[in-house]
Amino acid sequence: MANEMIPLSEGDRFAFCCSPEVPCFNECCKDLNQFLTPYDVLCLKNHLGLRSDVFLDRYTRQHIGPETGLPVVVLTQESATDLKCPFVTPKGCSVYEARPASCRTYPLARLASRSPDTGRIQEQYVLLKEAHCRGFEAENRPTAREWVQDQGLERYNEMNDLLMEIIGLKRRRHPEPLDMKERRLFRIACYDLDAFRRQVFEKGELQEMNPPPEWVKAAREDDAALLRLSLEWVKRALFGEFQQ
């Protein structure tokens, strides 16, 4: 069977189940090229009880996009020849509750864009039917909508769409690659959230942004709200936009 990509509407059903019973269990976690979004990093480092800089040092590598200059964070592989995920175990994923969005989404892929007319996110799902994956032999037949709900993807998609907005803004407002200082600021705000928290609450570095007090209050109490604030800060400080 050759690999296939099949567009799905929300109500379309597909056969799929991944469990320890499938003969290929864990195989896809052993051939890893896994990039992490800011929300993935936040969920993983909180799940592991680590500071964000410790998590980044221990479990990730950074690439720089050659044309954009944007830092891209990827999970480390075991070694140059062993490409397995640092979190895979014989029993499966050891960080299952905090697994990244792309692990949750598979075997679907999500294509999202913001409508220029309404500002609303438009999304489309595609089934990635890969020949090596035996999960497609299952009797379980969820719809795409059910899959998104069952995998807890809605909150991931909502947060990841904020990053998509930033990348679009960068393309329009700052087409040249980020310089070293901009890269460092982007990395802190997007991925090293504990460092961003110190800058905001101990050094008062958000004063110029003058965020609404309710945003700051929410960011003190909730990490997802802090990440929303940091992504807004990226839009303003690096790409000249601030939305209230």
Ligand code: SF4
């Ligand atoms: S995070 Fe979990 S599900 Fe994702 S590749 Fe690693 S072991 Fe597999």
Ligand code: SF4
């Ligand atoms: S290849 Fe498919 S069925 Fe096998 S472990 Fe990966 S997702 Fe599950």
